[in-house]
Amino acid sequence: MEDNFQSAYQEEEDRLNSTLTEIDSTLERLRSIPVYTGHDYTEQVLEDSREQRRQDLAKLRQEPYFGRLDFQGKDEDDRKALYIGKIGADREQVSDRPLVIDWRAPVASLFYSFTGGTEPVTYEAPEGLIEGLVYLKRNVVIRKRILERVADTYNRDSDAPVVSDEFLVYRLGENKDNRLRDIVSTIQEEQDKIIRAVKNTALIIQGVAGSGKTTVALHRLAFLLYQYKDQVSAEKMIIFAPNRMFLDYISDVLPELGVGNIAQSTFPDWAAEVLDITLPEQNTAETLNRWFESAGGMPEITEETPGRFKGSTVLMGAIESAVKQLEIGAVPEGDFSPWEGAVLRRSMILRWHNEEYAPYPPLKRKERVMARIHRWIEMELKKSPSAAALKDRKKKGAAREKAYAAKWPKYDPLMIYKQIFRAAKVPEDWPAEAPEQIPQAVLKETAKDLKKGILREEDLPPLLYIHYLLSGNEGGERFDHIVIDEAQDFSPFQIAVLDLYVKGHSFTILGDLSQGIHAYKGVHEWDEMQSLFAPEHTAYHALTRSYRSTMEIIEFANGILSSGVHSPLLAVPVFRSGNPVRLIAYGEEQPKTGKGTGPRVSAVRTALEALSGREYRTVAVLTRSLREAAELHTELAADFADLHLIDGSMTQYLGGLSVLPVYLSKGLEFDAVILADADADHYGTAAWDAKLMYVGTTRALHELWLLHSGELPAYVQMTGEGTVNGWPESSGS
């Protein structure tokens, strides 16, 4: 066994050396070619491609590949060793196989889908289904041109069992810095299926916490750009994420995968840009406060909760009919007469509006009709009997034309929205149906807000929809693909509106209903979204394996899922064991730090000292509310100079030590998590409270401590062996 390993290591070292020599010499040759700066187009294209190769090779020479797959196709004479890397590279000399194969290439899919066995396997290539045998699957870790590790997960010629998780566990055991990383070397089969799914589908992915949803979505974008290079471009792809700090957190993955220029935004930021409005910053914070900080727990959520109703397709239908009615009654009553004796019949104007310009959206139709009327006036002016009459008619005509234009409906989205909610004066001929479908409570509350000039996040989809109905998709610009992360917080209306802005329903929609802590606006079932699409345009996948946390943490969080959230979607851990989860009461005897401010602060301080003293790079204290996070930060700032308070307004995630409310931790992860105030007073019995606690506990990769005074919530039970009470010996008193 040891000998086998030695020879495998030697073999890979030799191969690495020869690969590096080839890369270095190619790079040297390319660099010796003078950069073309002239105006010849063909030469410019050639220079661009040389520059791209220079950049690729410069990256490759540090870490050329991460895996090897020995494969023999049914019709081939010999087996080939295929080396798989983040970027593909051809050999200088003509050869039957590239130097490095791009991980997104069809044959590379075998590296991810093959999990052992002696049966023939297949992969889909442009020329059809290719069948063959896998002889070897090997992980190779190269860092800065040095071979660090060789691990076989399958060897057809050996009796050793398949050990597919060993390398994964090694990778998962590493500490994380302040950014999400690529996973190309360890993508799992269930994840690979999602990454390589066909483009024109609304993919809906339900994945437990830590199942790699965010990571998979980013890899999928890189795949789509490779697979459909002639149909999609990075500039026409967009990722929607919950906040700007999260966007910063994920910002390294795509460049690592060699992909740039993909737009990343929050829904409100994008909506504000399309609508050309400025949203006041405090709105989101105020909404969050209302739901997360209010004493007495979460207000009850029904279909008439404003966020839920305004995110529903019922409102979408109501808006559509209101705008339709507006359009039907758009042409002002009566004929148009620019001066006495000249008359343009309304029937003619109606014909222009309802027939000739019917394909245009209302705003364009109005513009076209008014331009036509203007031309008609000009023709009529030519019939003027004298210069004096012409002057008089010109003046009168201009005034009446202006007055006539003013009689048309005001095609302004906000104005129409206000009229629908009766927050602005409603024109006499305004259609009455729309408001009837709106529950009184929603009508009242929204009218009150709108009168005060308050726009909430849930008002944006209806506003965008009105904008779309009025103006169409201006310029015809559409996205090639849209990724929505934390999609459980999105409403059906949001997705339906986004569908108007994407080609071929090409979506990757990812989320976790068990983390639906914004249930006052988000979906409660994925069917609410899936039913927006025809069955052939949508697909659903569930990710149940969780990669982030140790088995102990996952088992603990599963307890919250089953007895608090009441979800059947439990997480399956990867076999990675760590320290037990700790439940520590504030009053409990703890090491004397010599610093005061009561048992709670002092316990958090002790926990932070203990965990930050280990080899962890990121440690977070999670509180129930922002106020509590801010208070703790104030108390602890003197002892931990590098402790950051994360308050929702930040645009960058700095890593290190952080204190933040649970609801802002969604999507992030930390080596160690201290959940402060994990008691029944802070986390009530409702499923929503359990969801919050589930989010908090699943942020931890290696270590989770829950600090509390008094009773713990019933769903935090000492279930498995992986949970213990009290401080660890080493930091004990």
Ligand SMILES: Nc1ncnc2c1ncn2[C@@H]1O[C@H](COP(=O)(O)OP(=O)(O)OP(=O)(O)O)[C@@H](O)[C@H]1O
């Ligand atoms: N196949 C894999 N190999 C190695 N690491 C992985 C793999 N899949 C996921 N991970 C790691 O698991 C962690 C969780 O991934 P990610 O944040 O994408 O999950 P998520 O499903 O979006 O989580 P959450 O819903 O809790 O925010 C990350 O550290 C990621 O690198």
